[in-house]
Amino acid sequence: MKSVLVFLSVVATAFGYNILCIQSVPSKSHYHLMKGIVDPLLKAGHQITFVSTFPEAKPVKNLKYIDISHIQMLTQNVDMIDRAKQGMSVVREFARNISRDAIGTPAVKEALMKEKFDAVVTEWFFSDVDSGYAAVQQVPWILLSGMTMHPHMENLVDTVRSVPMVPAIKNDSPIPMNFWSRLVNTFAFIYMSTGSFLDYSLVKSDYETYFTPIAKARGVTLPSYEEALYNVSILFVNSHPSFAPAQGLPPNVIEIGGYHISEEIPPLPKELQDLLDSSPQGVVYFSMGSVLKSSLLPEKTRQDLIKLFGELPYTVLWKFEEKLEGLPKNVHIRPWMPQSSILAHKNLKVFITHGGLLSTLETLRFGVPIIAIPVFGDQPSNAQKCVRGGHALRVDFTPDMGAPLKAALLEMLSNDRYYKRAKYLSQLFVDRPVNTTHLIQHYVRHAIETNGAHHLRSKALLYSWYELxxxxxxxxxxxxxxxxxxxxxxxxxxxxxxxxxxxxxxxxx
Known part of the structure; x- marks a missing residue:
């Protein structure tokens, strides 16, 4: 028997495992989140089936795409600037529609029915229906949190411990929190928990509706929704103590903040390389990310920014999706920017950003101070963490943000304490005993070979809430x-x- 196990282990190591990775959120940043998991697994020799809203045409060894790009249609009526349409009920409904469309895609259902995977990787995005992918395959479930650790994730893998200690996503309080901040935190937790409780029956219904037929086709019994929901083998969290508060986590929760950043920084296109190299006075980089396009900014805001940037004695790179006439000589626009490579350049002075987590972690990796203009989601919280960290300033997103942005730029570019602090935090961020590629490869393989990594899971899940x-x-x-x-x-x-x-x-x- 022992020789058989050794043989199987050698075979698995030589040929790798068959892993299903699900990326259903129609956003480039979320695509990069999952691609950051896929690439290390491919490098380890595994066979990957990548369900994606942004499938690439270039063939890659051991990688097969399942195209669900039709889900991008769901974003057509989403106004990311209108904050009145960014409530949790709206986000949950959007997330449910994403999950339903992904699971309902014929190619996805066919793969689940006909293929045998060794593990399933999904990203949590305000919906727990995706627990059914691993449940119907009866394999370890690897869950990815694109945000820092938060109470809902805690609830899935442990018991919620952070409420009295760590500010919630939209709570900008310092640590330690005073009484009123803790009270706000408690009410925020109750609000979110109530929303999850009210949605429970609906999500459970979706789980049973979509995955029961697939389980029957595979000839297996679908586990109950609750059993599937709390059956997380490994939770990867896109966070790091240099950015988010340290907290007690069970051994199957692995922090891999910045894992999407390539260890070998791709070279800049020659035109951009020459431009940055010829700007010893410094470079200012401005990007509002992949969701909120700069071309959607009001005309007055655009003109204010153009005037502001033209007055700076620096080269300005601006991610802008349309042509702009009459730009100052020092302002250069591109519809796409190789962000990591730009942030790694020695002449970059400051990054003006929307405060998305991926961009924020990239600035930590390369030691670049930021001016954050947060718009929605976790961006305000990310911005506030960076301000408190001493390497950022924050400007409110308004049509008249030109003047406060100018003041923030003058302060940051005339005071080197932000730059020094960014470099110090960068040292903390990169100083790790093991790189994220190795962590991802190790824990995915470990979950498969131990049939779910039950020995790493918190025993709190074995008890009722009143017992805890x-x-x-x-x-x-x-x-x-x-x-x-x-x-x-x-x-x-x-x-x-x-x-x-x-x-x-x-x-x-």
Whole structure:
């Protein structure tokens, strides 16, 4: 038997495993999140089936795409500038539609029915329906959190411990939090938990509706939704203690912040390389990411920014998706920018960014100070963390943001403390005993070879919530104390009656 296991281990090492990776959020940044997992697994020799909203045409050895690019249509009516349309109910509905469209894609269903995978990797995005992919395959589920650790993720792999200690995503309080900040945190947790509770039956219905037929086609019994939901083998978190607060995590939660950044920085296109090399006075880089396009900025805001950038004694690179006429000589626009390579250049002075987590982690990797203009999601929280970290300034996203942005630029470019702080945090960020590529390869393989890495999981999942809060013990102690009280009271009552009887007898005599 032992020789058979050794043989199977050698075969697995030589030929790799067959792994399904699901990327369903129609955003380039989310594509890069999952590609950052796919690339190390390909490098380790595994066979990858990559379900993606942005499939690439270039063939890659051991990589097969399943095209779900039609999901990009869901973003057509999404206005990322209108904050009134960014509530949690809207986000959850958007996430549910994404999950349903991905699971309902014929090619995805066919792969789940006909192929046998050794593990499934999905990204959590405000929906737990994706727990069904691993459940229907009956293989380890590797979950990716594109955000820092938050209570919902804690709840899936452990018990929620962070509420009294770590500010929630939209809570910008410093640590340690004062009483009112902790109260805000508690109410935020209750609000989010209530939303999840109210959505539970709907998500469970989706899970059963979409995955039950696939399970029948495979000839397996679909686990209950709750069983599937809490069956996370490994949780990869896109975070690092140099950015997010350190907190206690079970061994199957692995922080891999910045893993999407290539270890070997790609060279710049010659035109950009020459431009940055010939700018010893310094370079300012401005990008609002892949979701919010700079071309959607109001005309007045555009003109204010053009005027501001033209007055700077620096070269300005601006990710802008359309042609602009009459630009100052020092301002250069491109619809796409090789961001990591630009941030790695020695002449870059400052990065003006929307504060997305990927961009933020890239600035930590290369030691670049930032001016954050957050718009939605976790961007305000990311921006505030960086401001508190001492390597950033924050400007509110408004049509009149030109003037405060100018003030922030003048402050940052005239005060080298932001630059020095960014370089210090970069040292913390890169100083790791093991690189993220090795971590990803190790823990995915480990989850497969141990059939789910159960030995790494928190035992808190084996207990009910009232047991974790020790309420059953409190109730038991209260019953014991109450029983003692009643017995003691009865004994005292008996003594009192005996005493009154004796006193009565003495009076009669």
């Amino acid at each position: 809060w020790m309420l059953d013990q409190v109730a038991f102690l209260l019953v014991i104390l109450y029983t003692i009280y009643r017995v003691f009271k009865k004994i005292v009552g008996c003594f009192k009656r005996d005493k009154s009887i004796k006193t009565g007898k003495e009076k009669r005599h």
